[in-house]
Amino acid sequence: MTALQGLQPEAQKTLTRWHEILIQKDTSTLAEITSDSVVFRSPAVFTPFAGKQAFVFIIATVAGLFEDFRYHRQFASADGSSAVLEFEANIGDKTLKGIDMIRFDENGLIAEFEVMIRPANALVALAQKMGEQAGPGLAHMRAASA
Template sequence: MSYSTINTWKSIMNTGNHKELINIIHDNATFHSPVVFTPQEGKKKVIKYLSSAVEIFKERNFHYTDNIVTDNIRFYAEFKASFNKIEVNGIDFIKCENNLIKEFKVFLRPVKGIEVVWKEMKSKLVQYDSNLSQ
């Protein structure tokens, strides 16, 4: 794993500058959402979901609280954020290949947190699609 890839990801989350995603996402990447049943496959879709997530979390006091790197390709990171007085806890599971993010899974809790995040994600995903069509 390239630590620079993970550091770039962390920087994106800290700054809200999701334009850098294009440089760290593998062409055959897969995103696993905590609320969408099917995996989102391909660089374009993964960037869409991660860009939307960056947007909704950037004003929510998002921060990683702990992380583990294993066998130089897997990064597990626990995070916290606050949505309208609801503390959301989650884990990002990131798997890299050739210094690019190949797989990204998100786990969230509690149920109220999942609901509020999904509501905001849905809105951002629609907005993302409409911006692409302009």
Template structure:
């Protein structure tokens, strides 16, 4: 099992952040531009954990080299059931440097977009001031 999956399932925010490279790029399923950097990525992941309920990884696929991972999940957001996949790439140091999320169906993606939009002021605050965090 990938260490990121273990950290998420334990809801261990410090461990999750510790697995991110400083230059990680997060590609959201509901935002046009990727988000570069560890601080914003960690803040987004904390917000996701606040808006998702019933989150569960249901399948994990890893490449032979151990650098690419697909973690399929289910969750609920805004009363909608969502299926998704976290695509992770790890660098030579074993840290996540590329993190892309895809979700379906459209109605759940829309609910996710709305829920994360409501979190974005807090996300920005957490990304710029690490002493201000909601868990």
């Protein structure tokens, strides 16, 4: 994707790297563009996940589950510290649409990441697959942070 007009320069560098990570399907460097205190808000559960380890684990798992993932549009906030990315992907026989809402910290690192997905049946399919793939690991991370 092209540079996002209005995004702060350090955030733009992170966003460019984010796109490269997803295109290459290689999340091994994701931690480098993520704040230690990142907060991830899932479309499937109410309580957010805090910390870099949980974020990287979740994104790596989802990246492995999505088929034919692609971004369509992206928008920057007026202050240049946030971006909204519209995406589409397949999960099994379901097609989903969604948005990633990303807030960057003062260093341009991902500080908050919230996902919204529709339709409901595709979200349910994703939640089931995530539960199968990542459920025990996420439960362990929640227990360790409590």
